[in-house]
Amino acid sequence: MEELTFPRVFVIGPRVDESRGLNSVPAALAFMLEHWPGDTGPKKAAALETLRRAIAGDASAEEARADFVHAADEAGILAPPVASG
DSSP states (O other): OOOOEEEEEEEEOSSTTOEEEEEEHHHHHHHHHHHOOSOOOHHHHHHHHHHHHHHHTSSOHHHHHHHHHHHHHHHTOBOOOOOOO
16 A cells, blocks of 8 residues: 655644644545635545545545645645745
């Protein structure tokens, strides 16, 4: 089974003044199910489907990440990466 990690994606939430870095399919799916800001559009549904397919082994973590990023952008919660240092 493929490892379900991917390069970190930063999203705003669940509070407006907080950002969170997600780097795995299970973490992205949990965030969508528990903290997503409402029913934000068709990209949300596509991302949920792809994340579930990745967990089932029918999609790659990269595909799931891409759909998650599109959905987060659509929802207005995609945040820039946090600079380290």
